[in-house]
Amino acid sequence: MNSESAAVATRGRTTLRAIARTMATSIGELRRRDPVLSAVAAINAVLFGVFAVGIVLDPTVVNGEPAWLKPTKFAGSIALACATLGWLGVHLPVDPDVRRRVSRIVGVGLLLEIALIGGQAARGVGSHFNRATVLDAAIGGVMGVTIVVVTVAIAALAVRARGNAFDVHPAFAAGILLGIGWFVVGAFEGAAMIAIQSRVVETTEPTVPVVGWQLVGDLRLAHFVGLHALQLLPLTGYLAAAGHRRGLVDHPRRTVFLVATGYGAVLLGTAALGVAPALV
Known part of the structure; x- marks a missing residue:
């Protein structure tokens, strides 16, 4: 060598x-x-x-x-x-x-x-x-x-x-609370699947790569998105707070709320796609 x-x-x-x-x-x-x-x-x-x-x-x-x-x-x-x-x-x-x-x-x-x-x-x-x-x-x-x-x-x-x-930066605190909030929504979607005894309405719609879930008529995608808000949004808050301390982010808490709003739109959108066939 x-x-x-x-x-x-x-x-x-x-x-x-x-x-x-x-x-x-x-x-x-x-x-x-x-x-x-x-x-x-x-x-x-x-x-x-x-x-x-x-x-x-x-x-x-x-x-x-x-x-x-x-x-x-x-x-x-x-x-x-x-x-x-x-x-x-x-x-x-x-x-x-x-x-x-x-x-x-x-x-x-x-x-x-x-x-x-x-x-x-x-x-x-x-x-x-x-x-x-x-x-x-x-x-x-x-x-x-x-x-x-x-x-x-x-x-x-x-x-x-x-x-x-909170004893942490307001942006991080907001990320924690918003992450838990969307996590709870995602968890209750799982409970809803158990309540209706189904997770999917069989359709010919395209599937999501890797996991193979249906894009439409499948509640698992919304469930997944909601659960992982618990990691993504607190991380967003932590990074926004770190960026603020370094002078890179002017409005860290607002940044967290914007990301959380976008994430919520994705969550609610996937939930709507999941139940769409049942409403037709």
Whole structure:
């Protein structure tokens, strides 16, 4: 190995070590901020890997797709949502005891949710929109009630925080609240799908690349858009606040509201497309 190659290898190892240290520090900080949600996020991150292996090893197919695909997607989504809520929750100006109670409700509820989804996959049956037996219908009902309770708890936490003074830049605070707001809307769209026992109206409309969801007649797209407001809008607020401190953004809070308005238009537009065939 020549000196140039050795230098490249050294820089690569240094970069990997720096990334590992940053990840370890971030995980430790998340655990400090919210032990409950950090634990639930970690459990679901592990389950994500386990379920992904199940996709490869288990040939069982449910509703035209690998049985373990849905648990894998849900485990990843729950891990991301819990990590985000755990990281942001400390900035909400509410009583710490209230925040801890909400974390327990959310954590227990989402653990129950992934356990039921994984359990149905292990049985080789669908977890959603499945009323084939009394047991399947009961599991679907429990999942529906659970997600409503979790969503209401998160919404209540944001409402409590809304009128109080945040300890972060106003733009970041606005991003957090608006992100939770659109997240709640997206979560209730998921509850609506359970209530009507359907996620899609079969049409010949084009599909969304990668995920394969229908552009029209499919509520999953709006559900996805709403849930990920929890990451996008707080990040927008954080970046707007950082830009303001550096003199790059003159009206950071207004910027956040503009992005949130545009995001809301996309969310409501996708929701309208999702229900359009049912209204015709």
